[in-house]
Amino acid sequence: xxxxxxxxxxxxxxxxGTKMAKIDFGGVLREACIxxxxxxKPGDWTIVHAGFALNLLSEEEARxxxxxxxxxxxxxxxxxxxxxx
Amino acid sequence: MQxxxxxxxxxxxxxxxxxxxxxxxxxxxxxxxxxxxxxxxxYLDQGNDAARIGLQNAEGEMAISxxxxxxxPIFYPGGDIGRLAICGTVNDVAMLGAEPAFLTAGFIxxxxxxxxxxTRVIESMxxxxxxxxxxxxxxxxxxxxxxxxxGIFINTAGFGLxxxxxxxxxxxxxxxxxxxxxxxxxxxxxxxxxxxGDLGFESGIQSDVAPLNKMIAALLEAVSDVHVLRDPTRGxxxxxxKEIACQSQVSIHLDEDSIPVKPAVRTACDMLGFDxxxxxxxxxxxxxxxxxxxxxxLKVLHNNPYGVMAARIGSVSENDPEQVLLKTPYGTTRxxxxxxxxxxxxxx
Amino acid sequence: MAxxxxxxxxxxxxxxxxxxxxxxxxxxxxxxWTLMEICxxxxxxxxxxxxxxxxxxxxxxxxxxxxxxxxxxxxxxxxALMIAKQPDVxxxxxxxxxxxPGSKEDLFSIRAAGGQVRVVYSPMDAVKIAAENxxxxxxxxxxxxxxxxxxxxxxxxxxxxxxxxxxxxxPANVLVPPAMHAILSSPNNRIQGFLAAGHxxxxxxxxxxxxxxxxxxxxxxxxGFEPLDLVEGILQTVKMLEEGRVAVENAYSRVVTxxxxxxxxxxxxxxxxxxxxxxxGIGTIPLSGYGLQEAYQQFDATQRFDTGSIQTEESKICxxxxxxxxxxxxxxxxxxxxxxxxxxxxxxxxxxSEGACAAYYRYGRKKS
Numbered sequence: 126x127x128x129x130x131x132x133x134x135x136x137x138x139x140x141x142g143t144k145m146a147k148i149d150f151g152g153v154l155r156e157a158c159i160x161x162x163x164x165x166k167p168g169d170w171t172i173v174h175a176g177f178a179l180n181l182l183s184e185e186e187a188r189x190x191x192x193x194x195x196x197x198x199x200x201x202x203x204x205x206x207x208x209x210x
Numbered sequence: 211m212q213x214x215x216x217x218x219x220x221x222x223x224x225x226x227x228x229x230x231x232x233x234x235x236x237x238x239x240x241x242x243x244x245x246x247x248x249x250x251x252x253y254l255d256q257g258n259d260a261a262r263i264g265l266q267n268a269e270g271e272m273a274i275s276x277x278x279x280x281x282x283p284i285f286y287p288g289g290d291i292g293r294l295a296i297c298g299t300v301n302d303v304a305m306l307g308a309e310p311a312f313l314t315a316g317f318i319x320x321x322x323x324x325x326x327x328x329t330r331v332i333e334s335m336x337x338x339x340x341x342x343x344x345x346x347x348x349x350x351x352x353x354x355x356x357x358x359x360x361g362i363f364i365n366t367a368g369f370g371l372x373x374x375x376x377x378x379x380x381x382x383x384x385x386x387x388x389x390x391x392x393x394x395x396x397x398x399x400x401x402x403x404x405x406x407g408d409l410g411f412e413s414g415i416q417s418d419v420a421p422l423n424k425m426i427a428a429l430l431e432a433v434s435d436v437h438v439l440r441d442p443t444r445g446x447x448x449x450x451x452k453e454i455a456c457q458s459q460v461s462i463h464l465d466e467d468s469i470p471v472k473p474a475v476r477t478a479c480d481m482l483g484f485d486x487x488x489x490x491x492x493x494x495x496x497x498x499x500x501x502x503x504x505x506x507x508l509k510v511l512h513n514n515p516y517g518v519m520a521a522r523i524g525s526v527s528e529n530d531p532e533q534v535l536l537k538t539p540y541g542t543t544r545x546x547x548x549x550x551x552x553x554x555x556x557x558x
Numbered sequence: 559m560a561x562x563x564x565x566x567x568x569x570x571x572x573x574x575x576x577x578x579x580x581x582x583x584x585x586x587x588x589x590x591w592t593l594m595e596i597c598x599x600x601x602x603x604x605x606x607x608x609x610x611x612x613x614x615x616x617x618x619x620x621x622x623x624x625x626x627x628x629x630x631x632x633x634x635x636x637x638a639l640m641i642a643k644q645p646d647v648x649x650x651x652x653x654x655x656x657x658x659p660g661s662k663e664d665l666f667s668i669r670a671a672g673g674q675v676r677v678v679y680s681p682m683d684a685v686k687i688a689a690e691n692x693x694x695x696x697x698x699x700x701x702x703x704x705x706x707x708x709x710x711x712x713x714x715x716x717x718x719x720x721x722x723x724x725x726x727x728x729p730a731n732v733l734v735p736p737a738m739h740a741i742l743s744s745p746n747n748r749i750q751g752f753l754a755a756g757h758x759x760x761x762x763x764x765x766x767x768x769x770x771x772x773x774x775x776x777x778x779x780x781x782g783f784e785p786l787d788l789v790e791g792i793l794q795t796v797k798m799l800e801e802g803r804v805a806v807e808n809a810y811s812r813v814v815t816x817x818x819x820x821x822x823x824x825x826x827x828x829x830x831x832x833x834x835x836x837x838x839g840i841g842t843i844p845l846s847g848y849g850l851q852e853a854y855q856q857f858d859a860t861q862r863f864d865t866g867s868i869q870t871e872e873s874k875i876c877x878x879x880x881x882x883x884x885x886x887x888x889x890x891x892x893x894x895x896x897x898x899x900x901x902x903x904x905x906x907x908x909x910x911s912e913g914a915c916a917a918y919y920r921y922g923r924k925k926s
Contacts, residue, residue, distance in 0.1 A: 127599050127705035127757035128556060129783070130480050131567055141719045143712070150481055152474030155411040158682055158712055161761075161822040172760060172813050175652070175702075176410070176680025177709035179760040180819050184566060187812035191569040194786065198578040227666045409679045482679070483653075539573045540785065542608025547920065550899070552666075554653030555679060 129174035131182050134159070134167050148173060233444025233490070234549030257457060258379050259302040259440065262372065270374045273308035275299055276367040284331065284361055286405035288397070288416030291364060292334035294492060297421045298443070299368035300342045301492075304423040305439045307378040307430055308370030313339070314348040316365040321356040331362060342421035344368070376430070382437040383458035383498045385528035390504065392425070392495040392511055393418065393519040395447055396475045399489030399553075409482065409555060413474045418516075420493030425514040429497070432510045438498035446488040448546040450496060451534045461533040464524035464546075483556025487536075488549045498526060570784035579789040580612050583796060590616045591799050592748045593792065594741070594884050596734060597755035598625030598913065599783055605917040607785045617796065620748070620884035621914035623737055623840060624755055626701045626730075627654045628882060628913045631836040634730050635660040637865040638699050639668055641728065644863065648674045648691060650684040651699040681706075681713035681727075688717060688725035697859045700727040705757040707731045707848055708822040711829035714850070714857045726859040729849050732835055734758050735766050736846035742774040746885050751795040752778040756787070756810040761826075763818025767806045775804050782810035829854055839879035839907075881907050881914055888915040895919060 132148035137159065139145065146159045148171065159165050159178045170182035222229070222236075229236045246254065253261040260275035279295045296313065303310040315335070319328065339346060346366075401417040403409060422441065430436060438458075442450040447469070451462050471479075471486045479486050493516055499507055504522055511517030534546040569575065595601055601621045604610055610619055623629050639660045642649035649665070656665040656675065669675045674694075678684050681698050688696035700710040710727060717725040734755060741747060754767060759780045771778050777798035781791025791809040798805055808814055828851070835847025850858045859865075880886040888894055888907065898908050899919060907913030 127597060127703060127755065128481075128483050129705065129757045129760070130477070141716065143716055143719065151477040153411050153413040153415075153477045153481060155481070155679075157680075158709070160712055161708060161819050161825065163821065172757070174705050174757055175709045176682050177706075177712060179705065179708075179757060179822070180813055180815075183812045187566045187570075190790075190811065191566060191575070194575045194578065194790075195569075197582070198575055201578050201581060222666065225667065225670050227670045229666065408677065408683075410683060411679075538606075538608050539571075540576055540607055540609065540612065541573075542611040544606070544608055544920075551657065554656060555677060556652075556654055 127174055129172045129179060131170055132157075132173055134165055134169045134171060136167055137165065146178070148178075229551030232549060232552045234449055234551060236551050237444075238548070256379070257381075257453075259305040260308070260368070262306055262379075270376075271372045273303045273306040273310075273370045273372055274367065275302035276365065277302060278363065278365040280360070280363050281402060282360060283402075283405050284327065286417055287401045289401075289419035289492070290331060290334050291362060292331035293338045294419050295364040295366045296335050296338035296342060296344070297419050297492060299366040300344055300421045300423050301441045303368040303370040304426045305378070305441060306372055307376040307426070307436075307439065308372040309427065310342065310344050310368050310370040310423050312347045312369045313344050314350075314367045315346050316350040317352070318359050318363040318365075319351065319353045320359040320361050321353060323361050328362065331364075338421060342423055378436060378439055380438055380440060380454045380457040383454050383460050383462075383526050384437060384500075385460055385526055386501055387437055387498050387526040388501050388504045388522055389451070389462060389464070389524040389526065390497040390499070390507060390511070391442075391447065391470065391521060391523050392422070392497070392517045393493070394470045394472045394475065395442070395491060395494065396471060396479065396484075396486035396489035398492045399446070399484075400475050400478045402490075404478075411478065411481070413478060415472065415474050415478065418491055418493035420516045422493065422495050422516060425511065425516050426495065428514060429507060429510050433499060433503045433507050435503065436497060436499045436507075438496070440496045442491050442494055442496055444490050445549045446486070446490060447496070448485070448487040448534060449548045452532075452546065452548045454496070454498065455534050456532045458526075459531045461527045461530040461535060462524055463527055464534065464536045466536050466538050468521055468523045470519045470521050484553060487546065488553060501525075570782075570786040572786065576609075576785045576789055579786065579793055583617070583789065583793050584614050586793065586796050586800055587614045587616045588800060590618070591750050591796060592618045592620060593751045593753060593795055594620045594622045594749045595753040595781070595788075596622035596624045596738070597753075597758070598622075598628070598917075599757070600624070600753060600755065600781065600788060601914050602917045603783050603785070604788060605920070607788075609785060609788055613792070617792065619792075620887070621881070621917075622741070622884055623837065623882040624703065624734070625907065625913050626703055626706070626732060627652075627658055628878075628907045629732060629837040629839065630655075630658070630701055630730050631838050632661060633836065634728065637860065638728055639663060639665065640865050641697050641859055641863045642668045642673050642675055643671075644695070646693070647695045647697055648676060648687060649697050649699070650676050650678045650687060652701065653677045655699055655701065681709045682716060685713050685716045685720070685722065685725055688722045689720060692724060694724060695862070696725050697863075698725075698727045699730065701730045703732055703734055703755070703758050704762045704826075705755075705760065707830065708761060708825055711825050714829055714854055715825070717857060718854075723856075726857050726862050727850075728859040729830075729847075731830065731848035732837065733832070733846050733848070734762075735770060736843045737837070737840075738770050740840065740843045740846075741884060742770070742776060749776065749884060751776060751799050753781040753788075753791045753795060754778045754806070756780055756782040756814060759810070759814040759818065761819050761822045763816050764806050764808065764814065765816055765818070771804050771806050777804050778806045780806070780808045780810050780814050782813065837882070839882040878907050878915075888918040891915070
């Protein structure tokens with residue numbers, strides 16, 4: 126269920142009073158409704174499902190999680206080297 | 211809880227539905243059950259893109275192919291129905307190693323089609339003919355009442371001579387062969403879908419529709435023992451390779467990382483729930499050839515404007531005949547089957 | 559427009575990082591555990607990347623009922639078909655629904671017989687079609703879980719704002735927490751931990767889950783859809799199981815917060831109310847779906863069209879129900895891959911490309 130993909134907000138506008146945005150999904154542009162993320166502005170990341178933005182995507186959280194995993198990965202490599210060395 | 215329940219299947223054997231034209235297994239079954247069972251003969255049953263016909267009193271053989279074009283919309287980024295009608299048939303003939311020379315063209319026009327539209331389509335056909343160096347030598351035109359066709363449908367047939375000693379076909383893949391693709395996958399499928407406008411997305415993706423006969427001629431000049439050439443049109447790379455694996459009774463092993471797909475095509479696929487390996491291409495070539503010819507073949511392809519992104523994507527093996535197996539970047543393997551019916555956006 | 563997926567998201571498909579997390583899963587596991595990914599999108603991703611092949615043999619993943627196409631009841635599909643047949647109707651739907659068989663036919667057959675059936679990417683697009691075709695009745699098949707429900711609600715609100723009296727929806731939304739209760743309280747239940755569906759939680763948050771986790775002593779991790787998200791969700795759940803800890807953790811923090819999207823939740827409460835819903839293959843689950851609130855009744859297609867006396871017939875050949883409840887794997891079905899393929903589906907999980915059976919078939923989990 127729920128195929129949602131990340132995209133970057135290009136521009137925001139209104140259609141019959143409903144908040145809409147043009148969103149760039151890595152080279153593919155599509156309109157989506159951003160009524161439930163009214164604070165969204167161009168440059169923000171969001172997750173879109175069926176033409177509807179579900180939430181903002183936190184770049185900070187994304188990087189933090191990845192940083193932790195990258196450190197884990199480096200640590201594991203070091204341990205491997207120690208074991209084999 | 212009521213326990214297991216299950217719907218009765220609908221096989222669509224009573225009426226034609228859109229999936230019968232998708233190029234996957236529904237199309238295959240339609241051809242087998244209706245066309246081949248009534249019209250089958252040794253030539254039709256070869257099962258390649260074109261038929262190979264022996265000529266009396268002449269050297270070599272003739273490749274004959276036909277293809278109908280009903281693409282909607284008529285014009286889309288990177289191509290149009292006219293260019294497609296020429297390239298589709300030229301490519302089918304060229305896949306047997308023949309040099310396409312003559313084409314026929316049949317037109318079904320819908321009442322009300324603007325003359326300007328028709329002229330643009332014909333001009334595009336003329337320019338594709340010039341590029342491919344083929345001539346249209348016979349034609350036919352029918353006009354049907356408004357609503358009985360969709361603007362314009364074009365059927366083309368193509369004829370070309372296969373030089374003596376040249377033997378190419380889907381049944382000739384051998385264990386140990388390498389598999390190449392001439393460029394990125396899915397461009398045509400996404401470009402046409404985008405042009406229809408129903409799904410409301412925009413991108414710079416252009417159809418790859420192109421005549422491949424010159425590139426093929428250069429390839430066959432450099433490598434005389436190519437085993438299979440095939441263009442992965444409807445049904446995409448996966449379906450076409452599955453056909454080759456079945457025809458040749460071999461398995462094909464692909465490396466997912468090596469398969470070229472444009473980032474925007476990949477994103478469009480992520481968005482719609484498509485797999486680029488099943489999308490249509492109209493200017494791409496699958497090459498199956500001996501391992502020791504990979505380097506030279508890639509060099510020739512890279513020197514052609516339609517082969518710049520050519521890559522080696524896999525190998526042929528004798529294990530697991532009739533299977534196409536894809537190795538993922540995570541070191542896991544998945545089986546690629548034929549496309550079953552119409553490709554539908556997967557949203558939920 | 560030329561910008562591609564940035565590094566910080568590409569990292570979630572990085573094979574090296576995925577392997578690191580997998581190694582930690584292998585180190586953590588000491589005994590067998592059965593986990594359910596409730597979401598069909600996750601089933602698909604797991605099969606597509608082959609992640610199940612990389613897990614320790616102790617970990618069994620079973621696939622949940624989280625494919626809205628699969629669980630939509632036969633009655634609703636037959637109602638949809640009946641509406642789509644009407645001469646003045648343009649019936650709009652997400653793509654997957656076209657293939658799903660009703661008692662006697664599917665939406666493809668309706669189209670072949672001259673009915674107007676259109677695939678849309680967004681419920682909002684169906685509203686646009688309504689505005690462009692004032693002389694037609696436009697009906698949208700509003701399926702989906704909590705992720706899709708706000709888009710469906712928004713379509714209704716938008717139609718109201720635009721004063722469209724030719725737009726209606728066939729309400730078919732289903733809800734995750736009641737399904738979790740149904741699965742966990744079943745006497746056949748084998749599930750010891752859940753991967754909660756990331757995009758459902760993007761809307762709903764996960765404040766509804768701790769009482770469920772507590773009640774059934776079943777830890778959960780809110781999980782995303784990229785390979786790294788999936789293995790991370792599995793790792794967090796397995797860690798909780800190994801430590802004997804029952805909690806709900808968030809392994810998809812870049813998109814999901816505890817409280818969820820409150821504006822979306824308010825929108826849902828305004829337009830929809832919980833109703834009992836029949837799930838294909840499972841049966842009726844109390845208050846497990848959304849019907850329209852009184853104020854929006856005029857947008858209910860079942861009020862607008864006479865869909866009264868529908869008699870449904872289900873054959874009892876396949877084990878779809880047990881697959882949807884996670885009791886059996888698709889490959890345990892006697893019909894799997896032989897009588898039942900994506901082209902000749904016997905059950906909805908093989909019909910929808912998000913269905914567990916289709917995912918198994920497509921990504922090569924043949925019978926072994």
